[in-house]
Structure formats: C-alpha cells, structure tokens
Amino acid sequence: MSSSNLTKLRIVFMGTPEFAVASLDALVKEGCNIVAVVTAPDKPAGRGMELQQSAVKKYALQNNLTVLQPEKLKAPEFLDTLKSLQADLQICVAFRMLPEVVWNMPPMGTINLHGSLLPQYRGAAPINWAIINGEKETGVTTFKLKHEIDTGNILLQERFPISEEDTAGTVHDRMMHIGAALLVKTVKGLADGILEEKPQEVPQGTLLHHAPKIFTETCVIDARKTVTKVYNLVRGLSPYPGAFTLLDNKKLKVYKCAKQVAPHDKEPGTFHTDGKNYLHLICADGFLELLEIQLEGKKRMKVEDFLRGYRFNK
Structure with a gap:
C-alpha cells in the first residue's frame, strides 16, 4: 500500500457533527491531503442565542484546514469555489443531501459513510431504528453516492454486535470510531486502485428495514x-x-x-x-x-x- 498514492489525492471533506469529526481526524492523522472542509453555517444556540460553530468547523480551524460554509449547495459562488479546489475525491459523513452537481464533480466521485449494513436501514436514523427493531448487530458501510438516497455501490462494510444493554448513544460512539477506521481503509483502497464497487443487492425474500427521520x-x-x-x-x-x-x-x-x-x-x-x-x-x-x-x-x-x-x- 503506497502512502504516496494517499497523499497525492486531493480530498474535500463534508460533515457537521461530532460523529464526522472522528472520520476527519482519522484521515488527517493518516496524512490525507484535505484541501477543504465543507460544513453547516454557524447557528444561534443556547440561552444567549450566540452563534455556534459546528464540531467539524472547530476541528478544521484547530488544524488549519480551509472551511467552506455554504447556505445553499447549488449557489454559483460555492460551486465555483468547489471546482477551483480540483478535488479528486469528496467524502461525506453526517452531512446534508448533496445535489448531483456537487457529488458528481470530482473524477473519483463522492463517498459516503453510512451507519448501517446497506441496503438495510437506508435513511436518516439508522442507529435508532436498528435498536428500536431489536437488531442484534449493525455496522457501517462506505459507498459511492448516486441519485437515490443510500443506494450507491458499496465499497466496504464492517459489522459489530448490539447488546441488550446498548442504547443509541453507546452504539453511536462505537460506530463513530469503527466508521472512521473503515473510511481510512476505503480511501487507501481507492488511492491504490484495489477497491471494487459492488452494487447493493437485496437477496430474494429479504425484508428491507428503513430508517426514516425520528418525529x-x-x-x-x-x-x-x-x-x-x-x-x-x-x-x-x-x-x-x-x-x-x-x-x-x-x-x-x-x-x-x-x-x-x-x-x-x-x-x-x-x-x-x-x-x-x-x-x-x-x-x-x-x-x-x-x-x-x-x-x-x-x-x-x-x-x-x-x-x-x-x-x-x-
């Protein structure tokens, strides 16, 4: 495995909460060339309604990474900036839905880290629904983004057990680190050209569980x-x-x-x-x-x- 292949890749990272920080940190520590970080705009929060930075923005600033905070992902000025970065690959972890003009921009496409064993639990709340449904295991999947949400070709997966005592919080914290390690492995595989994409297949007779937003x-x-x-x-x-x-x-x-x-x-x-x-x-x-x-x-x-x-x- 060549580290030079990894450091040559120009990567734009997209994410917002603490969950995404673990992945960004793992990529930075591996020596990846993160040319910019895209995250949510600062939002007023707390009693004083002061502007709060996302967890990803705080990490990016501490590590001298370029930060972009577009209000709209289709805004011409944002798209121009994104193009000028000439990224080979984009990585999306716990971010909003991307329009095709964004995810289809880099030559190597955009990869996403999802908190389930796809095609199971596509949607916004995979951790919650796996536990609500009494699953005994879950996992993480890296896959290539395409039109329909969470349906792109799978790159790598890793599974782990859910115990009777686990909560959404404990599974989230474990998944955050397992996912970060899987993402690094995925980027290394792509950099060295040894990863094969596999289409998501639903075996006949398998019931697909979905993970819609929690209301x-x-x-x-x-x-x-x-x-x-x-x-x-x-x-x-x-x-x-x-x-x-x-x-x-x-x-x-x-x-x-x-x-x-x-x-x-x-x-x-x-x-x-x-x-x-x-x-x-x-x-x-x-x-x-x-x-x-x-x-x-x-x-x-x-x-x-x-x-x-x-x-x-x-």
Whole structure:
C-alpha cells in the first residue's frame, strides 16, 4: 500500500457533527491531503442565542484546514469555489443531501459513510431504528453516492454486535470510531486502485428495514405493546430525543430502564410504585422498571431521587 498514492489525492471533506469529526481526524492523522472542509453555517444556540460553530468547523480551524460554509449547495459562488479546489475525491459523513452537481464533480466521485449494513436501514436514523427493531448487530458501510438516497455501490462494510444493554448513544460512539477506521481503509483502497464497487443487492425474500427521520410521534411509548418492544424503543431513542409517556398529564421521558416479563392483571400504561425505591410502567406482558427519567420542566434524574420529591395525583 503506497502512502504516496494517499497523499497525492486531493480530498474535500463534508460533515457537521461530532460523529464526522472522528472520520476527519482519522484521515488527517493518516496524512490525507484535505484541501477543504465543507460544513453547516454557524447557528444561534443556547440561552444567549450566540452563534455556534459546528464540531467539524472547530476541528478544521484547530488544524488549519480551509472551511467552506455554504447556505445553499447549488449557489454559483460555492460551486465555483468547489471546482477551483480540483478535488479528486469528496467524502461525506453526517452531512446534508448533496445535489448531483456537487457529488458528481470530482473524477473519483463522492463517498459516503453510512451507519448501517446497506441496503438495510437506508435513511436518516439508522442507529435508532436498528435498536428500536431489536437488531442484534449493525455496522457501517462506505459507498459511492448516486441519485437515490443510500443506494450507491458499496465499497466496504464492517459489522459489530448490539447488546441488550446498548442504547443509541453507546452504539453511536462505537460506530463513530469503527466508521472512521473503515473510511481510512476505503480511501487507501481507492488511492491504490484495489477497491471494487459492488452494487447493493437485496437477496430474494429479504425484508428491507428503513430508517426514516425520528418525529415526536415516534417517541411516544405505547404500553399496550410487549415490554420488550417498549424497552427497545427506550434504548433506541436514548439519550436523544428520548422516548416518553405521560405521568399526571406531564411528559415523562425515559432514558434508562430494565424490563421484566411477568403475567399481571394491571392496566397497561399505568404506574406501580412504592413511592421510595421503584417506579414501574405496566406493559402488555410485564413491566418496565424505570431507572433514569425526566419529568417535563425538571432535570434528568435517577428514579429514587425523583420519588423522594414527587407526590402522585390520586
């Protein structure tokens, strides 16, 4: 494997959140020639609504990389700047959808890192949906961008297990580093001309799962379902945006819980508590033992701390 091939490649990197920083950092440390970084414009955030830089922008500035922050990806001035960089390859990690005029610009095209084993879980929230659906494994895929979202030719994949205790947060953090390593391996393979693209194939009889954006209605706990399904929903939405139910007509987010399958004669959706140590949400075939929760207007806390100060409506 020739490092000179790798350093010769002119690369434009596109990404915004912390997830993308791990990939950019891995490429920089490998000696890749990152000619520019494209990221989201600064946005007002926090109580003072001060302009906040994206995680990728902060990293790029610390490492003296050129930063581009287009409001619109089809803006002529941005496209002119992009062309002038004469990139051989573009890399997209946790960024917005690219128009064809952008992804088709470099001679080697644009590669994307996706948080699933494509063709499974195409879409905006692959980590969340894999856990919500109770998958026992997931992975990362590098692939070439084309028209339809997440459908381009696969370059490399790596799989890893999801445990019963994993949440969207723990899988995200593990995937961030596994994905960064896979991306470096992909770029090296492309630089040396030894990687073959493979079209995405759906084996006959295989059910394709999708990963659409998470909306508020996705986060509502339906306690009429099995306790395992509710437990998986909580894990798949923790720590963000959080699955929730109602307690005394207030939104109660559940971040951490344990499940217990047990026959009962109680009404699903009701709560059972001793007022001191435990709070159970009754489900169809058992109950969820709530461990970390957040009541509307309050901070996130352990259940024992919550019970110490809460009086239930009779």
